[in-house]
Amino acid sequence: MADISTIIGSLRLKNPTLLASGIMDEDAGSMQRMIDCGAGAIVTKSIGMQPREGYANPTVIELDHGLLNAMGLPNPGIDLYGQEMIKLQKSKIPIIGSIYAATALEFVALAHKMEQYGAAAVELNVSCPHAKRYGLEVGCDTTLLQAIVSSIKKQVKIPVFVKLSPTVVNIVEIAQAAEKGNADAIVAINTVKGMKIDLETAHPILANRTGGYSGKAIKPIGVRCVYDIAQSINIPVIGVGGVTTGEDAIEYFMAGASAVQIGSAVYYRGPDVFKLVCKEINVWMDKHGYKKIAELVGAAYQ
Amino acid sequence: MNIPTITTILTSTTEARDIKTITFRYPKAVIPGQFFMIWIPGVDEIPMSVSEITKDVKGITFRKIGDATHALYHLKPGSKIGVRGPYGNGFKLTGKHLLFVGGGTGIAMLTPAVEQARKRKLKSTVIIGVKTKNELFFEDRLRRCGATVLVSTDDGSKGYKGFASELAKDVLKKEKIDVVFTCGPEPMMKTLLSRCNTIPFQASLERYMKCSIGICGQCCVGKGLRVCLDGPIFDGKTLKKVEDFGIYRRDAAGRKIPF
Numbered sequence: 001m002a003d004i005s006t007i008i009g010s011l012r013l014k015n016p017t018l019l020a021s022g023i024m025d026e027d028a029g030s031m032q033r034m035i036d037c038g039a040g041a042i043v044t045k046s047i048g049m050q051p052r053e054g055y056a057n058p059t060v061i062e063l064d065h066g067l068l069n070a071m072g073l074p075n076p077g078i079d080l081y082g083q084e085m086i087k088l089q090k091s092k093i094p095i096i097g098s099i100y101a102a103t104a105l106e107f108v109a110l111a112h113k114m115e116q117y118g119a120a121a122v123e124l125n126v127s128c129p130h131a132k133r134y135g136l137e138v139g140c141d142t143t144l145l146q147a148i149v150s151s152i153k154k155q156v157k158i159p160v161f162v163k164l165s166p167t168v169v170n171i172v173e174i175a176q177a178a179e180k181g182n183a184d185a186i187v188a189i190n191t192v193k194g195m196k197i198d199l200e201t202a203h204p205i206l207a208n209r210t211g212g213y214s215g216k217a218i219k220p221i222g223v224r225c226v227y228d229i230a231q232s233i234n235i236p237v238i239g240v241g242g243v244t245t246g247e248d249a250i251e252y253f254m255a256g257a258s259a260v261q262i263g264s265a266v267y268y269r270g271p272d273v274f275k276l277v278c279k280e281i282n283v284w285m286d287k288h289g290y291k292k293i294a295e296l297v298g299a300a301y302q
Numbered sequence: 303m304n305i306p307t308i309t310t311i312l313t314s315t316t317e318a319r320d321i322k323t324i325t326f327r328y329p330k331a332v333i334p335g336q337f338f339m340i341w342i343p344g345v346d347e348i349p350m351s352v353s354e355i356t357k358d359v360k361g362i363t364f365r366k367i368g369d370a371t372h373a374l375y376h377l378k379p380g381s382k383i384g385v386r387g388p389y390g391n392g393f394k395l396t397g398k399h400l401l402f403v404g405g406g407t408g409i410a411m412l413t414p415a416v417e418q419a420r421k422r423k424l425k426s427t428v429i430i431g432v433k434t435k436n437e438l439f440f441e442d443r444l445r446r447c448g449a450t451v452l453v454s455t456d457d458g459s460k461g462y463k464g465f466a467s468e469l470a471k472d473v474l475k476k477e478k479i480d481v482v483f484t485c486g487p488e489p490m491m492k493t494l495l496s497r498c499n500t501i502p503f504q505a506s507l508e509r510y511m512k513c514s515i516g517i518c519g520q521c522c523v524g525k526g527l528r529v530c531l532d533g534p535i536f537d538g539k540t541l542k543k544v545e546d547f548g549i550y551r552r553d554a555a556g557r558k559i560p561f
Contacts, residue, residue, distance in 0.1 A: 024526060026519040026556045033526025045519070045556075053554035057339070057347035060513035062304030071518060076556040200308035201382060203343040267517045271526075 002285035004278060006259050006293045008236045009159050009184040011094055011120060013259060015040035016293055017274045020240055020263030021098040028087035038274035041094040046125040048100050051077040056207040066215030067264045068196055070208035073100055078113045085117035094120030102133045104148045111152045121158050127165035127190035140168045142177035149181025159184035166221050167193045175229040187238045188225045192218050215264035216242045223255045230256025230298060244268055246280020253296040304515060306341040306384025311377055317439035322375055325354055325361040328385050332360060334415035335392035335506060335535045339514045341384030346370040349511045351411030363410035389514050390534045393504055397480025399425040403470050403494055405486020411506060412485050413440050420447040427473060431466025435459040467493040488561050492548030495538050503538030510554055
């Protein structure tokens with residue numbers, strides 16, 4: 001049996017599969033179920049300063065090769081969400097608090113609170129493709145991003161991860177800006193901005209019209225981004241985008257990721273996807289003579 | 303693919319004050335207790351349990367209460383809506399004598415279950431609980447299928463005066479009931495569950511839903527039970543462990559709202 005534990009900076013994970021933000025993570029009960037289903041760490045729903053209802057439905061549809069969503073960052077606000085975080089403080093796996101904001105000041109306040117509520121790290125959502133003023137609008141400005149990361153790093157002790165969008169001209173420059181701000185890890189990629197139109201009514205189906213595409217279809221985009229980023233920075237990368245099987249995870253490791261996040265595959269394979277993917281990683285590593293995840297990380301740079 | 307199929311409204315019938323049934327062509331197989339996501343383009347998409355089932359035509363029954371149901375209420379036959387599903391698990395009709403307890407519009411989704419039970423020649427007793435007799439609907443339809451129908455009104459304007467759960471207590475005392483099926487206000491269903499002791503119990507839960515396919519977590523109750531996918535029908539044994547059952551729901555932002 002290979003050792004599938006992995007290290008992201010100061011965080012040790014029993015396995016390299018993290019629950020991606022926005023999936024089964026609105027309350028403590030849902031996150032507990034994902035912990036019980038074998039996730040190596042949980043990333044919370046993206047939380048802001050104030051409660052936010054998100055967009056009207058339809059918010060999620062399944063297309064031929066992936067899911068298209070525009071939830072609109074619904075969340076109860078950091079103070080109420082803290083009550084859910086506190087219930088998970090005894091959890092044996094790290095809970096990573098995803099946060100979104102429009103300014104450095106708000107990001108710092110959110111990170112502080114996440115730290116108080118027991119988060120093992122924070123993940124900055126600077127990549128949501130469909131929320132005005134937030135997300136991607138913050139994450140494609142390298143100067144602003146570096147300033148945000150560096151102010152959070154000065155104020156909190158827990159590691160800071162930065163989740164990036166592929167819907168930018170040069171994702172490597174943005175990852176480098178986050179590294180200059182002293183980020184502890186890069187998470188790549190968030191969903192890819194897209195749209196689906198209903199032909200009978202000529203209406204875009206999502207209420208927000210545009211949304212973020214995820215699942216199998218975006219895996220090559222994610223793998224390419226991780227491959228480019230991991231070679232240009234000296235901090236760990238967590239790969240996200242279409243991880244559905246153990247072999248998908250192996251591909252991300254070879255591209256340079258030290259762990260992967262799983263979201264859409266909770267739909268495709270059910271909540272047990274974490275156990276299934278870990279087992280598949282293990283089988284593959286045994287078959288190919290790998291003993292540790294670290295031996296695979298960046299194997300494709302040759 | 304899991305996207306709305308555009309279909310045309312065939313009929314729109316007023317059942318009681320502010321309550322309508324619309325039917326539409328939708329040839330997919332559906333079992334009682336399952337639901338559709340009904341899309342009104344440009345307005346919203348909402349979960350609606352099936353209230354009429356034939357091979358090619360399905361129906362939903364709803365009270366005019368929010369933006370989406372207002373829009374649906376005023377759509378005329380010939381109008382287009384989007385439908386996806388069916389979603390959820392549906393009722394499991396077992397036992398010889400079945401008791402159905404519907405509170406308010408809850409009776410709408412129980413009715414196809416009663417009709418199916420009667421087709422299988424299962425003895426069926428139905429309690430329809432409403433605030434006042436003007437809100438009563440489906441009484442005739444339920445009698446026509448051969449069920450014993452009892453009515454309770456909060457104000458005593460028809461039938462038993464009081465809550466449906468109280469009337470159910472009397473029925474459970476007098477009759478040997480094998481299984482209880484219910485849909486209605488959650489505090490009513492919780493009281494009913496407490497009256498059932500060891501009698502098997504199936505309740506249909508309603509929560510604010512977003513994705514409807516089991517990933518967003520919006521409709522979760524207890525330890526991550528997804529009303530859209532693991533439910534909407536849950537048994538009594540499960541519900542006794544769901545701490546939020548009958549206590550609170552969560553709004554679109556995830557804030558807890560007490561019942």
